[in-house]
Amino acid sequence: MIAAAREAGELTLGHFKHFRDLEIGVKGPGDFVSDADRESEQLIRRRLLSRYPDWSLTGEEFDPVEGTDPEYRFLVDPIDGTTNFIYGQHYTITIALRRGRETLCGLVYNPVADEMFTAIKGGGAFLDGERLHVSRSTDVGLMAVGTGLPTPNLSLFPGAYERLGAIRAPIGAVRIVGSAANSCAYVACGRLTGYFEETGFGDTAAGILLVEEAGGIVTDWWGRGPEIYEKTGALIVANPATHAYLLDQLRDVPRKDPA
Ligand code: LIP
Structure with missing residues (x-):
């Protein structure tokens, strides 16, 4: 999942650097899409499903893929923050792996800042490998x-x-x-x-x-x-x-x- 997100990060950054030239599709009011969203999802699908061909995948831009194993499903948002992306602002790539209704692990990758947030159920949350804790402030x-x-x-x-x-x-x-x-x-x-x-x-x-x-x-x-x-x-x-x-x-x- 990390390798797929990093690769999708590189791909989308290529488009991001020329954000003013992107062709924007409008899926609905205020709901945009670009080639970068679609290419990113296709890349992530190929990477994950070639490794886990029996598992399912639900992404934002294409119909879900139903694998033969009903238990495991990847949830993929190939660009979360598409509006940010098309205006040249920070966006993320996010992938979660679920078993039934339980999220086993997940990541949020910000290619612009090159920050990789990861979490494993029962195993902690990390930013580039460093353990995270929410703010302790009560004020x-x-x-x-x-x-x-x-x-x-x-x-x-x-x-x-x-x-x-x-x-x-x-x-x-x-x-x-x-x-x-x-x-x-x-x-x-x-x-x-x-x-x-x-x-x-x-x-x-x-x-x-x-x-x-x-x-x-x-x-x-x-x-x-x-x-x-x-x-x-x-x-x-x-x-x-x-x-x-x-x-x-x-x-x-x-x-x-x-x-
Ligand atoms: C959107 C987010 C945005 C939030 C929307 C939606 P998309 O996702 O990026 O920040 O306000 O609720 O989650 O459509 O860009 O993947």
Whole structure:
């Protein structure tokens, strides 16, 4: 997985250096794609499935591949932060390996910064091999919270973002990193104290494991576990103090549970 992500990093950086010349496809309102996304996913598919031909793979740009072994599945976002990418800003490549509903390991790779975040279930979270821990800060005034703004007509919970001003008021800062996977990685290493967004599970599966393995807390906006946030994408990942703060701010957002 690491080798595939590094190779995809090199490939996408080639395009990134000429971001102004990219041809941009529009999948939906505010949802972009470029040749770099597709080439990156194809490369990662080839690398992973030639090594593990019986396993399945779900990526962002193509139909899923169903292997003969129903247990193991790779989740791949070949460029998380496509909008960042096409504007020449930091993006990531993220891959998670799942067995059933359990994420066994995952990575978030930022090719621009050449930072490789990795996590193994029960084995810790790392940045370039160095062990990570979420921020130990409990001071509300120092909290740094990441988020992202969903396309309004695609959002299940548009009301949440009307609270951004109130959420921001007492804390140190709100940041939009522009890649959900990178935002999770930033929580795991303490560059953010927390992150909340309505986002896709394929973008965050590896990042969630990073935060869990770095001692953080992961729930949906109402304090519930994976069976809900994997479907709705209404995610909080944070250190314990920021998690409590965000839960308090978000818990009265009207719920819309998946069928
Ligand atoms: C997107 C992220 C973006 C976040 C979106 C989505 P994509 O992924 O990069 O930061 O706001 O919820 O996760 O479409 O670029 O892979």
